[in-house]
Amino acid sequence: MMATDAEENQVEHDSCYDRNKELKLLDETKAGVKGLVDAGLTKLPKIFVHDNHKVNISSSSFSATNVSIPVIDLGSLHEEGNSRHEIVQKVKDAGEKWGFFQVVNHKIPQSVLDEMLDGVRKFHEQDAKVKREFYSRDITKRVFYNTNINFSTSEVNWRDTLYCLLAPGPLDPHQLPSICRDVIIEYLDHLKKLALTLLELLSEALGLEGNYLKNIDCAEGIFMVGNYYPPCPEPELTWGLSSHTDMGFVTILLQDQVGGLQVFHENQ
Numbered sequence: 001m002m003a004t005d006a007e008e009n010q011v012e013h014d015s016c017y018d019r020n021k022e023l024k025l026l027d028e029t030k031a032g033v034k035g036l037v038d039a040g041l042t043k044l045p046k047i048f049v050h051d052n053h054k055v056n057i058s059s060s061s062f063s064a065t066n067v068s069i070p071v072i073d074l075g076s077l078h079e080e081g082n083s084r085h086e087i088v089q090k091v092k093d094a095g096e097k098w099g100f101f102q103v104v105n106h107k108i109p110q111s112v113l114d115e116m117l118d119g120v121r122k123f124h125e126q127d128a129k130v131k132r133e134f135y136s137r138d139i140t141k142r143v144f145y146n147t148n149i150n151f152s153t154s155e156v157n158w159r160d161t162l163y164c165l166l167a168p169g170p171l172d173p174h175q176l177p178s179i180c181r182d183v184i185i186e187y188l189d190h191l192k193k194l195a196l197t198l199l200e201l202l203s204e205a206l207g208l209e210g211n212y213l214k215n216i217d218c219a220e221g222i223f224m225v226g227n228y229y230p231p232c233p234e235p236e237l238t239w240g241l242s243s244h245t246d247m248g249f250v251t252i253l254l255q256d257q258v259g260g261l262q263v264f265h266e267n268q
Contacts, residue, residue: 075105119180
C-alpha cells in the first residue's frame with residue numbers, strides 16, 4: 001500500500017522530533033503552560049500529547065459508575081452520644097474499602113476556601129516577570145513554581161503548579177508570593193486544626209490512642225500544591241493530571257467548583 005503525502009510527512013516529523021529539546025525550550029521560558037496560552041498557542045505541542053487510546057479509555061471508565069466517594073460529616077464530632085464513635089467507624093470503613101474519603105462540615109470557612117482558590121489563580125495569572133522569580137526545579141526550596149515537577153521522566157500534563165512547604169520548621173512569610181501570602185497564612189492556621197482532627201480519627205480507627213499519630217510526628221509536615229489549568233487548545237489529546245497515588249498520610253484537596261473529584265475504585 002502506498003503511503004500518502006500526509007503520512008510520509010508525519011513519519012518524517014516524528015523522526016526529527018527531539019523531546020528533550022522541546023522540554024528544555026519550554027523550561028527556559030520560565031512561563032509554564034500559561035505562557036504558551038498567553039503567546040496565542042492554537043495547537044498542542046507534541047510534548048503534551050498523550051496516548052489517544054489511553055485518554056479515551058480512561059475517560060469512559062470514570063463515567064460508567066454509580067458508586068459514590070465516601071463523604072464523612074464532621075459536624076457532630078463533639079456532640080454527646082455515639083456521634084464520635086460513628087464517625088470513627090466511617091473513617092475505618094472508608095480507609096479499608098477505599099483508602100480515600102471526603103469530609104464536610106470541617107469548620108474551614110467557605111470564604112477562606114474561596115479566597116485560597118482565588119489566591120492561587122491570581123499567582124498564576126499575574127505578570128510573567130513577577131512570577132518568573134519563583135520558577136525553579138530545585139525541590140529543596142520552600143516555595144517555588146514550575147510546570148510538571150517530574151518534567152523529564154514522565155508524561156507532561158497541561159498544568160502549572162505552585163509548591164509551598166509550610167511545615168516543618170518556621171517559614172518566613174516573605175518567602176511566600178505577596179499576591180497570595182495573607183490567605184495562605186490564614187488557610188494554614190485552619191489546615192493545621194483540621195489535620196490534627198483527621199489524625200485523631202485515623203488513630204482511633206486503627207484502634208490506637210487519639211494522639212498516637214501526632215506523637216510520632218505525622219502532623220509535622222504540611223506541603224501545599226496549587227495546580228492551575230489554563231484553557232487548552234486541544235484538550236482531548238492531553239491530561240491536566242494523570243492517574244496517580246497520593247503518598248501523604250493525610251491529603252486535603254481544595255477543589256474548585258469547576259471540575260471534579262475522581263477516585264479509581266474496583267476498576268471504576
